[in-house]
Amino acid sequence: MNTPADGTAEHAHTTAWIASVLRTRIAAGELTPGSKLSEEPLCAALGVSRNTLRQAFTTLVGESIVTRIPNRGVFVASPGVEEVREIYRVRRMIEPAAVLWGELTPQVLDGLETIVERAQQARDSGSVPAMADANQALHGAVVALTGSASLQELMDRVLAEMRLVFHSMASAPDFHSHYVDRNVTLVKQLRAGERQEAAEGLRAYLDEAEAELLVHLGAEQDRRSEMRQRAG
Amino acid sequence: MNTPADGTAEHAHTTAWIASVLRTRIAAGELTPGSKLSEEPLCAALGVSRNTLRQAFTTLVGESIVTRIPNRGVFVASPGVEEVREIYRVRRMIEPAAVLWGELTPQVLDGLETIVERAQQARDSGSVPAMADANQALHGAVVALTGSASLQELMDRVLAEMRLVFHSMASAPDFHSHYVDRNVTLVKQLRAGERQEAAEGLRAYLDEAEAELLVHLGAEQDRRSEMRQRAG
DNA sequence: TGGCCAATATTGTTGAACAATCTGTGATTC
DNA sequence: GAATCACAGATTGTTCAACAATATTGGCCA
Numbered sequence: 075m076n077t078p079a080d081g082t083a084e085h086a087h088t089t090a091w092i093a094s095v096l097r098t099r100i101a102a103g104e105l106t107p108g109s110k111l112s113e114e115p116l117c118a119a120l121g122v123s124r125n126t127l128r129q130a131f132t133t134l135v136g137e138s139i140v141t142r143i144p145n146r147g148v149f150v151a152s153p154g155v156e157e158v159r160e161i162y163r164v165r166r167m168i169e170p171a172a173v174l175w176g177e178l179t180p181q182v183l184d185g186l187e188t189i190v191e192r193a194q195q196a197r198d199s200g201s202v203p204a205m206a207d208a209n210q211a212l213h214g215a216v217v218a219l220t221g222s223a224s225l226q227e228l229m230d231r232v233l234a235e236m237r238l239v240f241h242s243m244a245s246a247p248d249f250h251s252h253y254v255d256r257n258v259t260l261v262k263q264l265r266a267g268e269r270q271e272a273a274e275g276l277r278a279y280l281d282e283a284e285a286e287l288l289v290h291l292g293a294e295q296d297r298r299s300e301m302r303q304r305a306g
Numbered sequence: 307m308n309t310p311a312d313g314t315a316e317h318a319h320t321t322a323w324i325a326s327v328l329r330t331r332i333a334a335g336e337l338t339p340g341s342k343l344s345e346e347p348l349c350a351a352l353g354v355s356r357n358t359l360r361q362a363f364t365t366l367v368g369e370s371i372v373t374r375i376p377n378r379g380v381f382v383a384s385p386g387v388e389e390v391r392e393i394y395r396v397r398r399m400i401e402p403a404a405v406l407w408g409e410l411t412p413q414v415l416d417g418l419e420t421i422v423e424r425a426q427q428a429r430d431s432g433s434v435p436a437m438a439d440a441n442q443a444l445h446g447a448v449v450a451l452t453g454s455a456s457l458q459e460l461m462d463r464v465l466a467e468m469r470l471v472f473h474s475m476a477s478a479p480d481f482h483s484h485y486v487d488r489n490v491t492l493v494k495q496l497r498a499g500e501r502q503e504a505a506e507g508l509r510a511y512l513d514e515a516e517a518e519l520l521v522h523l524g525a526e527q528d529r530r531s532e533m534r535q536r537a538g
Numbered sequence: 539t540g541g542c543c544a545a546t547a548t549t550g551t552t553g554a555a556c557a558a559t560c561t562g563t564g565a566t567t568c
Numbered sequence: 569g570a571a572t573c574a575c576a577g578a579t580t581g582t583t584c585a586a587c588a589a590t591a592t593t594g595g596c597c598a
Contacts, residue, residue: 087376087550088550088551089364089550089551112579113579113580114579122551122552123551123552123553124552124553124580125357125551125552125553125582126550126551126552128361128580128581129360129361129364132321132361132364132365132368133364133368136364136365136368136369137368144319144559144580144581145558145559145560145579145580145581146559146560146579146580147579147580160454160455160456163452163453163454163456163457164452164454164456164457166407167400167403167404167407167452167454167457168399168400168403168457170403170407171399171400171402171403172399175398175399175402175509220395220396220399221395222392222395222396222399223392224392224395224396224460224463224464225395225396225399225400225460228456228457228460231456232456277407319581320581320582321581321582344548345548345549346548354582354583355582355583355584356549356583356584357582357583357584358581358582358583360549360550376549376550376590377548377549377550377589377590377591378548378549378590378591378592379548379549379591
């Protein structure tokens with residue numbers, strides 16, 4: 075039938091496929107937070123029926139990647155102050171828990187070290203995106219210590235929401251460079267088996283990161299409301 | 307959480323409505339684990355279109371209340387050994403984390419005490435379902451200490467899955483009476499501010515509960531395969 | 539009995555239609 | 569001139585009927 079615009083979408087599971095396409099585009103910042111996903115244009119663009127698209131929407135709503143307002147449509151989620159607080163509430167629980175009670179095999183520790191090295195290289199070469207990636211990878215790997223797919227999934231969702239937060243900020247300053255050394259320390263402590271100290275340090279790190287992010291976000295919101303005032 | 311009267315489908319949000327109806331029926335054990343949810347009969351029974359029902363299905367799949375096998379249909383989830391392990395992997399992380407780092411206000415402590423009292427009364431009157439309810443309520447309340455809606459939601463899903471496990475067991479012996487005293491101790495420790503000890507005890511409790519549940523489940527599976535053999 | 543194949547049933551997806559709701563525009567009124 | 573209201577257009581929510589693709593069933597044959 076109609077081969078979708080962007081390439082090879084076979085008869086695997088159209089719904090899941092569409093959901094994945096949208097997920098990817100949102101994560102890439104191609105679809106910016108707050109923007110509306112109108113059904114008809116998207117149907118045409120993706121080459122699927124409206125019904126299938128709506129089913130994909132329900133999937134993404136369940137992942138809170140997207141927000142549905144009844145009779146108004148679905149919008150790319152645009153996390154604000156409260157969402158950021160919630161993100162850090164989650165992280166402050168599951169990350170230190172993983173550090174305290176996760177399974178620390180030598181291979182896993184090697185993996186963590188590889189990631190922090192990547193982060194250091196990214197910092198040295200001044201690549202902010204690479205640093206962000208490495209940072210997220212590290213914290214994802216920390217949660218993976220739990221061995222729980224559900225917690226890993228929750229963390230993935232949280233990290234995806236974090237990316238949305240960064241996308242919604244016009245100026246994303248080097249939010250991550252400060253924290254590379256902290257991550258090095260964290261992995262070092264894990265290697266040394268100092269779980270208690272690692273967990274404490276991690277909680278302190280998360281507190282600071284949240285505070286800093288909230289400041290940036292507040293400034294961003296002020297800037298935005300000011301622009302709105304100027305425009306109106 | 308308002309349970310809508312089982313009447314005619316209103317023009318509110320049919321999809322969400324249907325999802326909630328199915329959720330309730332599954333939680334009540336009306337739809338037993340492993341049973342197939344055929345589209346046409348359900349459409350007729352619920353008075354909705356096949357498309358709407360399928361959309362409700364995707365919601366429930368996202369909550370892993372239900373399993374979808376491509377081209378075969380959706381089935382009520384029937385958690386087995388691996389799912390139980392995963393349940394306790396999650397609980398062993400987030401419950402002790404909540405105990406260690408959650409916010410302990412006097413009101414919340416009062417609430418916890420009310421729940422354990424309810425559990426004690428249920429044990430005294432020998433009501434297993436009431437005991438199970440109180441037990442789940444307590445552990446839900448513990449996770450609520452985190453203040454995080456996401457973690458609360460994850461815990462709710464986990465507890466719902468636990469109910470499915472119990473539903474799938476023909477004989478559900480007094481799995482909970484052993485643990486009432488432990489919960490009393492837990493709340494007492496929280497009241498005393500002995501978080502470290504509370505977390506330790508909670509982890510030990512979860513280990514034991516998991517082991518016992520796995521034994522029951524193993525016996526159940528043996529019984530079942532034996533019956534299958536006898537029948538075939 | 540055991541395996542193969544066609545007939546049947548079920549799922550996955552589409553397209554068009556309709557009711558319900560929202561949005562924006564212009565007319566009316568003060 | 570600003571606020572209010574009504575109406576037409578657009579969008580969403582849901583249904584129905586159809587079709588392709590896949591699974592299941594039953595019969596047939598060896």
